[in-house]
Amino acid sequence: MNTEAQGAAAPMLDQPADRGGRAQxxxxxxxxxxxFPIRGGLLNRRVAEVKAVDDVSFTVLKGETLxxxxxxxxxxxxxxxxxxxxLVMDAGxxxxxxxxxxxxxxxxxxxxxxxxxxxxxxxxxxxxxRLPIEESIAYSPRVHGMERGQAKRxxxxxxxxxxxxxxxxxxxxxxxxxxxxxxRVNIARALALNPRMLILDEAVSxxxxxxxxxxxxxxxELKREFNLTYMFISHDLHVVQYISDRVMVMYLGQVVxxxxxxxxxxxxxxxxxxxxxxxxxxxxxxxxxxxxxxVGDPPNPINPPSGCRFRTRCPHAETVCERTVPALGAWxxxxxxxxxxxxxxxxxxxxxxxxxxxxxx
Amino acid sequence: xxxMAPRPLVEVRDLQVSFVSREATVSAVNGVSFTVMPGExxxxxxxxxxxxxxxxxxxxxxxxxxxxxxxxxxxxxDHDILALSERAMNQVRGAVISMVFQEPMTALDxxxxxxxxxxxxxxxxxxxxxxxxxxxxxxxxNLVKVPSPxxxxxxxxxxxxxxxxxRAMIALALSCRPSLLLADEPTTALDATVQIQVLIMxxxxxxxxxxxxxxxxxxxxxAAQIADxxxxxxxxxxxxxxxxxxxxxxxxxxxTLGLLSSTVHGQTRDAEIEAIPGxxxxxxxxxxxxxxxxxxxxxxxxxxxxxPPTALAGLDHAASCLQIEAVRGAVPAHxxx
Ligand SMILES: Nc1ncnc2c1ncn2[C@@H]1O[C@H](COP(=O)(O)OP(=O)(O)OP(=O)(O)O)[C@@H](O)[C@H]1O
Ligand SMILES: Nc1ncnc2c1ncn2[C@@H]1O[C@H](COP(=O)(O)OP(=O)(O)OP(=O)(O)O)[C@@H](O)[C@H]1O
Ligand SMILES: [Mg+2]
Ligand SMILES: [Mg+2]
Numbered sequence: 001m002n003t004e005a006q007g008a009a010a011p012m013l014d015q016p017a018d019r020g021g022r023a024q025x026x027x028x029x030x031x032x033x034x035x036f037p038i039r040g041g042l043l044n045r046r047v048a049e050v051k052a053v054d055d056v057s058f059t060v061l062k063g064e065t066l067x068x069x070x071x072x073x074x075x076x077x078x079x080x081x082x083x084x085x086x087l088v089m090d091a092g093x094x095x096x097x098x099x100x101x102x103x104x105x106x107x108x109x110x111x112x113x114x115x116x117x118x119x120x121x122x123x124x125x126x127x128x129x130r131l132p133i134e135e136s137i138a139y140s141p142r143v144h145g146m147e148r149g150q151a152k153r154x155x156x157x158x159x160x161x162x163x164x165x166x167x168x169x170x171x172x173x174x175x176x177x178x179x180x181x182x183x184r185v186n187i188a189r190a191l192a193l194n195p196r197m198l199i200l201d202e203a204v205s206x207x208x209x210x211x212x213x214x215x216x217x218x219x220x221e222l223k224r225e226f227n228l229t230y231m232f233i234s235h236d237l238h239v240v241q242y243i244s245d246r247v248m249v250m251y252l253g254q255v256v257x258x259x260x261x262x263x264x265x266x267x268x269x270x271x272x273x274x275x276x277x278x279x280x281x282x283x284x285x286x287x288x289x290x291x292x293x294x295v296g297d298p299p300n301p302i303n304p305p306s307g308c309r310f311r312t313r314c315p316h317a318e319t320v321c322e323r324t325v326p327a328l329g330a331w332x333x334x335x336x337x338x339x340x341x342x343x344x345x346x347x348x349x350x351x352x353x354x355x356x357x358x359x360x361x
Numbered sequence: 362x363x364x365m366a367p368r369p370l371v372e373v374r375d376l377q378v379s380f381v382s383r384e385a386t387v388s389a390v391n392g393v394s395f396t397v398m399p400g401e402x403x404x405x406x407x408x409x410x411x412x413x414x415x416x417x418x419x420x421x422x423x424x425x426x427x428x429x430x431x432x433x434x435x436x437x438x439d440h441d442i443l444a445l446s447e448r449a450m451n452q453v454r455g456a457v458i459s460m461v462f463q464e465p466m467t468a469l470d471x472x473x474x475x476x477x478x479x480x481x482x483x484x485x486x487x488x489x490x491x492x493x494x495x496x497x498x499x500x501x502x503n504l505v506k507v508p509s510p511x512x513x514x515x516x517x518x519x520x521x522x523x524x525x526x527x528r529a530m531i532a533l534a535l536s537c538r539p540s541l542l543l544a545d546e547p548t549t550a551l552d553a554t555v556q557i558q559v560l561i562m563x564x565x566x567x568x569x570x571x572x573x574x575x576x577x578x579x580x581x582x583x584a585a586q587i588a589d590x591x592x593x594x595x596x597x598x599x600x601x602x603x604x605x606x607x608x609x610x611x612x613x614x615x616x617t618l619g620l621l622s623s624t625v626h627g628q629t630r631d632a633e634i635e636a637i638p639g640x641x642x643x644x645x646x647x648x649x650x651x652x653x654x655x656x657x658x659x660x661x662x663x664x665x666x667x668x669p670p671t672a673l674a675g676l677d678h679a680a681s682c683l684q685i686e687a688v689r690g691a692v693p694a695h696x697x698x
Contacts, residue, residue: 072523072552178640179409208409208579213623213636220633235552238625242634279553281582283626285605288586292561294554296508297522 012154013141015194015226016115018062020098025059026197026229027116032056032082032092034075038302050301052078054253056092057328060197065223065230067244067261069237069276071298074250076233077121080199083231084118085109097196114144117190119183121202121233127174127185134159134170137189144193158188162218180211184218191222197229205235216243237280241265249273252301252309255328259338269331269340272310308343318343320350369396370573371420371541376433378415378424378597385645389415391597392433397590399540402567402574404584404605406620407594408641413577416594417543420575421458422450437541456486459534461527463546468530469518475502475529476514479536486537501532506562524555528562535566542567544576548583560586581624585609593617596642596652598668603678612692613674613685615657622693651681659684659691 033056035049053075060066068076081087083094085102093100096115100106107115120126127136137155142148156166162184174182183203190198200219204212216239222228234240240247240261247264249257249272257270268274278293296313299305308326311317320343330336331345343349348357378390390412397403405413418424420435420442435442440453462468470478479501480494495514502510505528518526527547534542544563548556564587567574578584584591584605591608593601593616601614612618619637628634639656642648650665651657657664661683669683682688 071554072550180640209581209620210408210623210637213625213634216625217633217636220631236625237553238627242625242628242630276553279557281557281580281586283581283585283609283621283624285585285588285609289557290561292554292558295558297524297555 011150012194013114013144013146016111016196018097018196022062024062024098025095026062026097027060027083028095029059029083030057030093030095032079032094033090034078034082034087035090048302051253051304052301053082053089056250056253056255058248058255058258060229060231061246062097063227063229064245065232065243067240067247068231068233068250069235069240069247070250071252072235073298073301075253075301076250077201079250080118080201080231080233083199084116085112086118110144113140113195114193115195116197116199117193117195118199119186119190119201119203121205127182127189129174132171132173133177133185134166136174137185137192140189140192154192155188158191159185161191161222162188163214164188178211180207180215183207183211183215187215187218187222191226194226196227197231199231199233201233202235203232204239212239219243237277249276252298252304254309255339255341256310257340257342258328259340263338269338269345270310270342271314271316271344308341316344316351316353318351324349367398370399370401370438371395371397371575372434372436373416373420374434376416376419376435377431378412378419379430380424381428381430387644388647389597389644390419391647393594393597393599395592395599395602397541397573397575399573400568400571401589402564402576402587403590403592404588405575405577405592405594406579406581406584408596408616409579410641410644411594412597413594414545415597417460417545417575417577420541420543421454421460452486455482455539456537457539458541458543459537459539460543460545461530461534461547463549468533469526471518474515474517475521475532479533482533482536497536498532501536502529504535504566505529505532506558507532524551524559527551527555527559531559531563531566535570538570539572541573541575544574546577546579549578549580556583557586563587581609581621593620596647597644598652598681600653600682601674601680603675607675607678611675611678611689613678613680613688614653614682615659615684615688616653617680618688618691619656651683659687 032053034053035051037046038048039045040047056079070076082089096107096112101112102109134155137158138151141151141154156170159166159169164181164184204215207215232243244261246259247261248255251272257273268277275294294313299312305312307323308321311321326341326343328339328341329346331338331340343351344353347355374394376390376393380387380389393416407413419431437458476495476498479498480491483494483497498514499510502513507513507525507528521529548559551559576587588605591605592599595616601608601617608617612621622635623637625634637656642652650667651669654660654664664683669681671679671681672685674680674685
């Protein structure tokens with residue numbers, strides 16, 4: 001981070017350099033896979049597996065906020081933990097700002113952590129209950145070799161920055177804070193290494209509306225001030241629309257739609273995205289929903305349906321959906337900015353609603 | 362209210378609940394009064410820690426008796442809740458009043474199947490044979506639209522998805538045809554597509570049974586979807602009450618207005634959300650005046666002198682605020698349509 005903006009403040013760790021330049025995506029994920037084994041039987045053998053993340057590829061651009069939505073259990077948190085390398089991936093690769101992660105010549109895990117940090121979904125349990133919050137925040141800089149007093153000064157500055165007066169709050173333990181205050185501590189802790197990118201997993205979901213608004217505003221300020229890139233995972237479709245530049249929609253371990261936020265919200269191309277958006281509630285009793293846009297529960301991820309995984313709940317399902325897995329691709333040959341995995345969107349797929357295959361001369 | 366008005370199903374008068382410990386006394390509920398008519402859905406909304414859950418649990422007398430001081434009057438049907446013996450209260454729980462919790466695993470016993478749990482409740486309250494009780498359990502799972510209900514009767518709670526568990530818990534809560542259902546954020550843990558299914562189902566069952574419902578949520582969209590009346594709580598008091606349309610579209614209390622403007626809803630990106638500044642008061646030492654005054658942009662000196670009396674903002678619409686007119690002037694015009 002540049003020294004002007006620092007003023008007389010305690011010097012933080014330098015923000016890792018922008019190595020790839022503006023056009024280089026911050027993060028490129030390719031073919032990520034993670035199956036969780038389910039053990040059982042007499043010998044506790046692997047009897048099945050949950051396909052939590054199943055061949056997921058996407059990019060996050062520098063300075064953008066990528067929103068991630070999808071049903072509970074569709075693999076959002078697992079994906080986040082794979083990106084953080086908190087979970088080992090079964091397959092796939094990650095390129096951070098042009099450097100492959102975890103290979104000989106690439107970025108080490110330690111370097112990745114300096115660049116990429118995460119605020120966890122279960123933030124209530126992610127702070128050490130026996131440490132005053134100031135020390136929880138100072139912990140990472142200490143591990144990265146910063147001298148004790150210095151790490152503490154940074155922790156106190158970050159507390160101030162997230163709106164908690166260090167002289168009141170610094171010495172408190174997690175149980176002495178409200179939910180919103182704890183979430184601010186988690187954000188401060190994630191910023192302590194001065195990273196370039198943050199993954200926020202349901203970071204505001206447990207908060208009530210007035211605190212949620214405070215935390216969202218704070219995230220906006222911090223993003224501008226520290227030039228951050230966000231991946232923002234949430235159930236709340238209104239919040240995702242507000243905060244995101246692009247949106248990724250997941251269903252049962254896979255990406256079903258990806259594109260600029262306004263395009264996705266105005267013209268969803270995947271029937272799941274469309275149904276999800278129809279479930280948004282409005283703060284007006286005249287706008288009540290009388291029939292559920294989507295019925296049933298998501299299928300079991302242990303034994304997902306063949307072909308398109310959404311077909312068992314899809315009003316447009318046809319034979320092709322059962323037989324062939326739809327690829328994630330530009331719809332109707334439109335721009336590659338808007339990707340969708342649905343046979344209806346792909347010319348010549350064999351679905352009765354798809355455009356005919358283009359004639360090749 | 363005319364002389365012919367029917368008798369409310371629930372009548373709560375000046376409820377006060379405090380928790381006493383060696384270190385401090387927490388005044389969680391500070392004089393709450395409300396009524397619920399039969400067949401009516403009252404939503405309680407409000408800040409985290411404002412006393413919503415404590416109010417609901419008081420109706421079932423679920424607080425630790427030694428450490429809790431409850432004052433006031435609560436009537437549900439013909440039962441004077443605070444006057445009942447522990448035995449009579451046990452009969453009321455489940456049969457007259459039942460509760461759906463935020464986290465279904467706290468209400469469902471992990472070691473019994475769904476069918477066993479429902480049947481057991483039916484037998485305990487209504488007697489009858491096990492076979493009849495099982496038949497009733499099946500009927501209930503059908504009612505709450507659990508797919509393949511015969512199979513699910515034999516399932517353990519952990520074998521069901523979140524949405525199915527929530528439905529199983531609602532089935533359990535309805536098993537003795539209660540006249541009052543208490544639902545504490547029953548859909549918060551569900552995702553959008555399942556949440557709307559559960560809300561629509563609850564509304565339909567409630568109409569079918571003519572049940573009264575008190576529904577706690579902090580999602581204003583959920584309140585708009587399900588409520589007839591809305592009560593807004595702040596620091597242990599109801600500070601606004603009215604029809605769902607009045608409270609959500611024509612708010613009269615500054616806190617309600619703040620809650621509405623801080624709800625993310627199609628704001629333009631890059632514009633800040635209008636958050637309420639500051640944080641809620643310390644319930645161990647409440648100030649004498651309006652508890653919201655320190656955060657209120659409409660506050661005038663009398664606000665901090667004494668708690669403001671309840672003032673009418675319309676027919677059956679009331680708020681505890683000295684500045685209702687000023688708040689009214691600040692409500693965005695489109696909301697008044
Ligand atoms: N450690 C684990 N062992 C086995 N299964 C797991 C494990 N972690 C997650 N799963 C399963 O993997 C799937 C994806 O879980 P994940 O937590 O990533 O979902 P999610 O999209 O974050 O859901 P939510 O919106 O509820 O947070 C689920 O079916 C879950 O039960
Ligand atoms: N058994 C208890 N002992 C002491 N304090 C309690 C007890 N139960 C609740 N409280 C306190 O009473 C206050 C009101 O709590 P309550 O659970 O009713 O809040 P709420 O409005 O339901 O909030 P949320 O939206 O977070 O669920 C809180 O400050 C809480 O800490
Ligand atoms: Mg998750
Ligand atoms: Mg509560």
